[in-house]
Amino acid sequence: MKKTVHRADTRGHANHGWLNTFHTFSFANYYDPSRMNFGVLRVLNDDEVAPGMGFGTHPHQNMEIISIPLEGDLEHKDSMGNVAVIRSGDIQAMSAGTGVSHSEKNRNSDKAVKFLQIWILPNKANVTPRYDQITLETDALKDRFHQIISPNPEDEGIWIHQDAWFHMGEFQAGSTPTYEVKMKGNGLYVFVLEGSCEAGGESLHRRDGIGIWDTESVTFKMTEASRLLLMEVPMAN
Known part of the structure; x- marks a missing residue:
């Protein structure tokens, strides 16, 4: 067995006012050559977005992007025509493939939204972009993986x-x-x-x-x- 440990207080951190974010792996202005990825797991960001704020429309290509909301309501819009809100208990995944643009916004005016943003390198390039979202059943996580x-x-x-x-x-x-x-x-x-x-x-x-x-x-x-x-x-x- 081999292992690598990343303590919470060693993560990269940036507070932009509207966004307070922690990076397990190198991302944006945080760069550590020893923490670029874990296999195909490229990004693990722990994000907190201020009320009414969010990520403006921006592009992605050839990446599997997974969002796991922890608190609050996060609104998603993309160039495929999808408009959705995800909350704690929901899981969102998007295959960027040949290219997609999207935005993510805190729908709440009175509280922050917290979510994990995860990027996985795909095993197939230039696929047709797709979006999916599920809601977990109540107690689905209890006492099991x-x-x-x-x-x-x-x-x-x-x-x-x-x-x-x-x-x-x-x-x-x-x-x-x-x-x-x-x-x-x-x-x-x-x-x-x-x-x-x-x-x-x-x-x-x-x-x-x-x-x-x-x-x-x-x-x-x-x-x-x-x-x-x-x-x-x-x-x-």
């Missing part, structure tokens, strides 16, 4: 153009779940949304991340009630 992203259109969650599987789970203190890696050679990046746990021989706390590879499974021990995001991705990029 619930799949939210996969490479297969027929599987649970949203599919993307990459051999990647994302899961989220909420566990009580003392729980010891195990995650089995689905594809040989893939690595697992764990991001602690809330709480604390032990994994890969490390004690992890809120917004800490750990990348683990060269293993077939990872067992966790929840040291308090915790909410985790697991991202299994190919290590070759």
Whole structure:
């Protein structure tokens, strides 16, 4: 087993007034050559957008973009004609492919919106752009790793153009779940949304991340009630 640990307080940070953001990997003005990616996981941004503010229309190409709202209402508009609002409990994915423009705005006038912005390098270039959004069932995450992203259109969650599987789970203190890696050679990046746990021989706390590879499974021990995001991705990029 190999691992790399990214503590919450070592992430890149920028506060633009309208946007308070933390970068696990190099992004915008934050550059660390040792933290460019974890396999095909290229961006993991922890964003907080001020009331009524947002990202103006901007383009993307050949990237799988996943948004996971944590608090508040985030409005999405894109050049494919999609207009949607995502909230906590929703998962959004967009394949930029040959090119797409979009905007993301905080729909709330009285509170910030918080969400994770994740970019995955695709395994296929110049695909037709597409958008998808799901709402998780109530209690879907309780005491298990619930799949939210996969490479297969027929599987649970949203599919993307990459051999990647994302899961989220909420566990009580003392729980010891195990995650089995689905594809040989893939690595697992764990991001602690809330709480604390032990994994890969490390004690992890809120917004800490750990990348683990060269293993077939990872067992966790929840040291308090915790909410985790697991991202299994190919290590070759």
